[in-house]
Amino acid sequence: MQLNKQFIKKIGVGAAVALSTLAGSVYAAVPAEATAALDTAGTDVGTIGWAVFAVIIAAMAFKYMRRAL
DSSP states (O other): OHHHHHHHHHHHHHHHHHHHHHHHHHHHTOOHHHHHHHHHHHHHHHHHHHHHHHHHHHHHHHHHHHHHO
8 A cells, every 4th residue: 555655656746747847848839929919918908907097087086076066
């Protein structure tokens, strides 16, 4: 029984090493153009998010000013 537990641990460690090596090679295959496009898209999403936030704040300020009058 003890031999089986040690064997299972070794198999588990071997599988983890193999999967981590495989995952590393997957990330290496991404071209630089794709990475640059993702960075640009992230910047665009951030800009749109801030614009929406500004519109929400402006609407709340307008509502507050109308209530104050």
